[in-house]
Amino acid sequence: MTTTPGAVPGATDGDAAPSAARPASLSPSRAGDFMQCPLLYRFRVIDKLPEKPSAAATRGTLVHAVLERLFDHPAQERTAPRAKALVPGQWQRLLEAKPELAELFPEGDGGAELARWLTEAEALVERWFTLEDPTRLEPVEREFFVETELDSGLRLRGIIDRVDVAPSGEVRIVDYKTGKAPRPQYAEGALFQMKFYALVVWRLKQVVPRRLQLVYLGSGEVLTYDPVVADLERVERKLLALWEAIREATETGDWRPRPTKLCGWCDHQAVCPEFGGTPPPYPLAVVPRQGAQGGEPGAVRPAQS
Template sequence: MSTSKPPRSLSPSRANDFMQCPLLYRFRVIDKLPEKPSEAATRGTLVHAVLERLFDAPAVERTAPRAKALVPGQWDRLLSARPELAELFAEDAGGERLAAWLGQAETLVERWFSLEDPTRLEPAERELLVETELASGLRLRGVIDRVDVAPTGEVRIVDYKTGKAPRPEYAEGARFQMIFYALVVRRLKGVLPRRLQLVYLGSGEVVTYDPVEADLERVERKLLALWQAIELATETGDWRPRPTKLCGWCDHQARCPEFGGTPPVYPLAVRTAEGAVAAPAEATVDAGVPG
């Protein structure tokens, strides 16, 4: 018997999955298909861990050399927690690729010091898991990299990105994520964050946005429409792929109809147009996405 359950909450990453491709959302959330670890994503996790741990030290000791020195140890901790990451360098007998990869992580960490001064920061929260429920019953959850609170009570939400800053026409996804966090913080703390800050370590840029209540209202409406589409797709098993240039990076091409594949048997019961509940079955058709 399948252990899959309908989704109960929404995070920024899963919301973006559904907007990018409903079938990708299904593969990750409903089917829970495994994905191979990538060097880029794992490097991002490593850099985040280093920047989080650096604030354990007294302000005067938060230097670039100390931060870079944390990289090997944090990699060992990450590898211990997720042994499957070892396959990234399984064929690197001499260790040259691993050394170069760790060096890239050190470069990103060092670049951060040209963008922010950690000796002048005392984060209120680091890697903060947040969760709240909207009046509609939709549960929102996510992890915020850093929350700064000024003496005046003003809140700044900070997110580290290890890639390059996107061109303006592609920046909406990152802004959506940050306003999502602002909405959750507003619900939990009763405070509208003063600033949303994206720190792009790949290109050495800081992008800021000062939200207003209308931004939060807009994103909440979008999330509710998105969730309605997800619920409909969950009930009907109606998930169709949405091909884009990003398909080349997808781990699930072998199961995708766009590439001649067949999705696994749908693990949830589906509701027919007549309202009857049918046994789990394969499904590959579309679910609409709000704009």
């Protein structure tokens, strides 16, 4: 019997709660969730448990919006003062889309905390001008949604901050980060997202991007990497192994927590066994495993390089 990736064999739509969803595709962020903690992946993708917005993440969204909108202006007008002037308007647009973001800031301080937060966002925007010159850039795409299906049936998707194409046809993928650049020993993890995007572009356009570029506004650094076909083939194998582990966990309902230092920032401690909580009832049909070998259910199997 052939099954769709992420589907539970033998189950019908009526077997699952209306709010539940079987994984149907993989993005860099969701792949990162599963590698960090399979139970976190379940909470976000299958249970869709709510999470509180954070000031740091919202600031990142704001800065991304400003840098995207700056390219609406002619090249000579892409200046730091113009970019900073976009911050209040883009913040208002975020508030209109998500009024709950106003709860990030106390009401009784006369707007002091919000003003400080907006100033921090402006500083990140201004720092970008020390790293790139937007007057010399004409992005082909901004906030570019990409999606492709591999031969295996795995669907990959994501949003690329910026795509530049040189007159020679060479492609550069750029991603803005509002945090600090990682230490060299952790650079590979940071580049995973970019290699994911490069794989999608390669499969879509049959072109290997010439350069992957991470722009860290928090520390004023730029991390670059020039991929080759062998890199992207390794990433594809890793993603296929990851997806197989996700499918196995989906079918068995066995999603193991993986404690790390990041647990302290998790919104789901109340329902996590590592903190004495109980996960909500699993909303999908479960297929018992028979004669399984090679590791614990839900565990990520090592990818072959």
